[in-house]
Amino acid sequence: MESNIKSIREYLKQKLLRTSNFSGSETVRNQLYDLLQRTIEHGESNSMLLLGPRGIGKTRLVNDLIRELESTEFLKNDFILVKLHGIKHTDDRLALKSITFQMNLENAVDGKIFGTFAENLAFLLACLKTGNKHSSKSVIFVLDEFDLFCAHHNQTLLYNLFDISQSAQTPVCVLGITCRLDVVELLEKRVKSRFSHRQLFLYPGVEETDQVSNLDYALERIRHYIKLPDEIRFESLNGTKNQWNSKIDVLLKDKKFRNIIQRLVDLDLNERTLRTILINCIFDLKDACPFFTLDKFEQEVNALERDDIVQVLQDLNVLELCLIIAMKHHSEIYDNQAMNFEMIYSRYTIFTNKQSNIQAVQRPVVMKAFEHIEKIELIGMINPANSWLQKEYQSFQLLITSEQILEAVNNMNGLPTEVVQWANSSLV
Structure with missing residues (x-):
């Protein structure tokens, strides 16, 4: 057995x-396949963005279609695939070297390709613009994490790729993959004017x-x-x-x-x-x-x-959790109005004075705990322009809910009973 x-x-x-095959929207799959097929078979240059949340299968879909095209007898030798990734190719120089290598052009002209970025780009563009759509192999550019390429200096690479995709010379398809739905707004004006504005959206479910x-x-x-x-x-x-x-x-x-x-x-x-x-x-x-x-x-x-914020709260020490509870009561009493360290410290001091089993902590230690809570972003400064104020008087707001605080407190082991009762009490 x-x-x-x-x-x-x-x-x-x-x-x-x-598991590698895509399972999802057949409509999106067919539209994307049709776009790639027209580029390879008919020499049509195109550009498109494939958008959707992380993990939905965007890259898997593209890889699935590429494998299908490579297995098609009359298409497999008619295109060159160039894959770029925004995390790996952090600037245009690295991206250009990768393009040159994947297109087998690195030894084309006596080492010239290893010169400056301007020379590399000029040579690559000359290669792509030589010939016509009937005699040239199609080139499919797949840019994963496309939004990261928008952060490159002057977006030079994107500008030239989109510019070539509008020409009637070497057939080029530029396919960007990203989870940023606002990615078009990241493009510079001159780049945006050369983008076809074709967008395909992948949604969860059927x-x-x-x-x-x-x-x-x-x-x-x-x-x-x-x-x-x-x-x-x-x-x-x-x-x-x-x-x-x-x-x-x-x-x-x-x-x-x-x-x-x-x-x-x-x-x-x-x-x-x-x-x-x-x-x-x-x-x-x-x-x-x-x-x-x-x-x-x-x-x-x-x-x-499971709520990650609750886990973060459960990792706090007793002092930090007491400050969070004091902030919770302040927000409930004053309807989420701004708070500062002095207000929270005063509320915390009242609590410790009433509880003989809770040891009071010196003010500098409480300030350190308050700063740690800010650092892990459980509270946030309301107006960063007032950062010149003393720390004690800067205004903050609580970035977590009362429900999350109560869930963390009630599920923690070894927490003093007085602290649990204080968190669950409406009396402060």
């Missing part, structure tokens, strides 16, 4: 980790035209990932495989499980998130617990729902 579970675990782990709900879509993806297909054969595993699939079918119909999936769908529709949860569940399989369970899945969803 243990070897069977190990085989199942290894198979499902590889399936989840190596298309509105599909006759399936987001809940059913999520359930189908889970079924796809964790059911063992009939064509898969393991040594001495058929009985266990049938038992595994039977339990998965029962689980997918379970009302509580479907409610948990609905919570997950409402929270985060990204397939990357779903796969992460499933991977954690699969890793937990062992001989003592050989099957995929609802309890483990619910535990992973609960961990996803």
